[in-house]
Amino acid sequence: MSIDYWIEKSLILYRSIIFEIMSDLTKEEISRYSRQLLLPEIGKEGQVKLKSASVLIVGCGGLGCPCAVHLAASGIGKIGLVDHDKVELSNLHRQFLHTESRVGTSKANSIKESLNQLNSDVDYVVYDTKFNKTNAVDIIKEYDVIVDATDNAPTRYLINDASVVSGKPLVSGAALRFEGQLTIYHYNKETPCYRCLFPKPPVPGTVTNCSDGGVLGVIPGIIGSLQALEVIKIITGLEPSYAGKMLLFDGLAGSFRTVTIRGRSKDCAVCGDSPSIGHQLVDYEAFCGTPMCEENKSLKILAPEERLTCSEYKESVVDKDVPHLLIDVRPAVQASVFKLNHAYNIPLSKITNNDGMNNLKEMIEDKKVNKVYFICRRGNASQKACRFTKENLTDIDNIEFKDIIGGMTSWAKEIDTETPIF
Amino acid sequence: MSNHLNIIVEFKGGMELLFDNVTKKELSLPVNSGEDGSAPVEWTIKDLINHLKEKHLKERPELFVNDDSIRPGVLILVNDVDWEILGENEYKLADGDKVLFISTLHGG
Numbered sequence: 163m164s165i166d167y168w169i170e171k172s173l174i175l176y177r178s179i180i181f182e183i184m185s186d187l188t189k190e191e192i193s194r195y196s197r198q199l200l201l202p203e204i205g206k207e208g209q210v211k212l213k214s215a216s217v218l219i220v221g222c223g224g225l226g227c228p229c230a231v232h233l234a235a236s237g238i239g240k241i242g243l244v245d246h247d248k249v250e251l252s253n254l255h256r257q258f259l260h261t262e263s264r265v266g267t268s269k270a271n272s273i274k275e276s277l278n279q280l281n282s283d284v285d286y287v288v289y290d291t292k293f294n295k296t297n298a299v300d301i302i303k304e305y306d307v308i309v310d311a312t313d314n315a316p317t318r319y320l321i322n323d324a325s326v327v328s329g330k331p332l333v334s335g336a337a338l339r340f341e342g343q344l345t346i347y348h349y350n351k352e353t354p355c356y357r358c359l360f361p362k363p364p365v366p367g368t369v370t371n372c373s374d375g376g377v378l379g380v381i382p383g384i385i386g387s388l389q390a391l392e393v394i395k396i397i398t399g400l401e402p403s404y405a406g407k408m409l410l411f412d413g414l415a416g417s418f419r420t421v422t423i424r425g426r427s428k429d430c431a432v433c434g435d436s437p438s439i440g441h442q443l444v445d446y447e448a449f450c451g452t453p454m455c456e457e458n459k460s461l462k463i464l465a466p467e468e469r470l471t472c473s474e475y476k477e478s479v480v481d482k483d484v485p486h487l488l489i490d491v492r493p494a495v496q497a498s499v500f501k502l503n504h505a506y507n508i509p510l511s512k513i514t515n516n517d518g519m520n521n522l523k524e525m526i527e528d529k530k531v532n533k534v535y536f537i538c539r540r541g542n543a544s545q546k547a548c549r550f551t552k553e554n555l556t557d558i559d560n561i562e563f564k565d566i567i568g569g570m571t572s573w574a575k576e577i578d579t580e581t582p583i584f
Numbered sequence: 585m586s587n588h589l590n591i592i593v594e595f596k597g598g599m600e601l602l603f604d605n606v607t608k609k610e611l612s613l614p615v616n617s618g619e620d621g622s623a624p625v626e627w628t629i630k631d632l633i634n635h636l637k638e639k640h641l642k643e644r645p646e647l648f649v650n651d652d653s654i655r656p657g658v659l660i661l662v663n664d665v666d667w668e669i670l671g672e673n674e675y676k677l678a679d680g681d682k683v684l685f686i687s688t689l690h691g692g
């Protein structure tokens with residue numbers, strides 16, 4: 163027997179002892195997880211798999227909270243939490259791992275704080291950073307399963323591509339208003355990725371997010387919980403239910419509907435037979451024509467001279483009682499929550515059809531004004547309304563049409579702090 | 585032989601907002617029985633999309649069609665199956681088909 167033989171032999175023995183320790187559960191773990199350990203489908207083996215697994219949750223919001231809470235409670239070994247946003251008061255109705263006292267602090271850190279109280283045995287890794295094409299693959303490759311709990315199209319393409327090039331299954335959820343959707347991308351060679359299903363990005367301006375469209379808190383609660391369930395099934399070797407299928411949940415109708423989606427496309431730019439996207443990834447904001455975070459989303463439709471700041475409007479129009487019309491173009495439901503007293507609500511969707519134009523024309527003639535200003539929530543819809551009116555209301559002359567920069571949000575910040583921001 | 589093709593059309597994921605908030609429509613589409621010698625009319629998904637755009641759409645057509653096809657980000661499911669599997673625009677509708685137009689959601 164050579165010395166090498168014995169070194170090798172003892173190494174094998176050493177590794178098996180380490181494995182035995184690592185792969186076994188402590189007395190505390192056995193009682194902590196006993197109720198799920200008792201399930202024959204999970205058993206001790208399944209619990210050990212959960213303990214040795216790592217899951218990355220991208221997005222610490224409405225989907226991320228319920229997903230993370232179930233994964234942490236179930237005893238996943240390592241959970242990565244990615245989010246660069248700060249907690250806002252308007253998050254708390256659905257993002258229940260954050261707290262009132264942590265408004266203004268990092269979302270990823272805030273989730274970790276809460277999860278630590280629930281299960282301190284889990285290794286939490288906080289990424290309080292912008293998830294982008296330079297760091298996505300490096301972060302994703304450290305994890306076994308990826309959860310897409312984000313809220314915008316460019317980030318969804320980014321996570322998809324990074325998961326595909328790193329060979330990781332992607333459990334993807336989405337929620338808006340009363341509806342939710344869930345599917346698992348890139349689970350095996352047959353299942354599609356996000357790009358297979360949506361090779362073309364949405365046209366900018368056609369995507370509604372929760373801050374514009376609203377969402378009932380319990381909807382992402384349900385979808386995020388189901389994402390956690392699918393993650394647990396994947397890790398423990400049970401078949402996921404939504405690979406190659408998509409769950410369509412309608413909370414108003416109370417219906418769960420599962421539909422069959424297409425298979426992997428061999429022409430797909432990232433998971434196809436000859437992909438054009440590799441580890442270098444691409445520019446996702448350019449691809450979608452829209453930025454990844456909300457604060458940058460200001461359109462430039464009008465020229466500067468066609469616009470007024472809130473203080474210009476306040477000082478040179480309102481304070482001087484200059485006759486004018488203020489048209490609030492937000493959806494009726496937003497205007498009904500709060501609007502300026504002297505504003506008239508004509509939603510953008512009405513402005514852009516004949517009824518709205520006729521309505522506006524009558525108001526201008528009725529009030530005999532020659533100044534019409536448009537206001538909305540953040541100053542994008544008001545530009546669209548202003549541009550559309552200028553181009554379509556051509557049979558009355560000498561009217562000054564302008565929009566108010568930054569909308570009601572800026573009004574609340576700059577002019578009247580009693581104005582609710584929502 | 586019936587002179588109509590009866591199908592159900594559903595709108596979800598925000599598509600209903602373009603159709604006056606209607607989530608379900610029963611449509612009876614005219615087909616030609618062929619009795620007068622002319623060829624029967626077949627309805628493809630493409631025809632249905634045009635029909636919905638012309639006759640039922642209430643606002644913002646650009647959120648429904650784009651470059652003569654369905655807007656990117658909208659999935660069409662016929663009897664709960666992705667239309668891509670069935671031949672997309674060219675799929676020929678059959679009596680009793682349930683066609684769902686659903687916009688993919690991005691919120692979280």
Ligand SMILES: [Zn+2]
Binds near residue numbers: 357426430
């Ligand atoms: Zn693909």
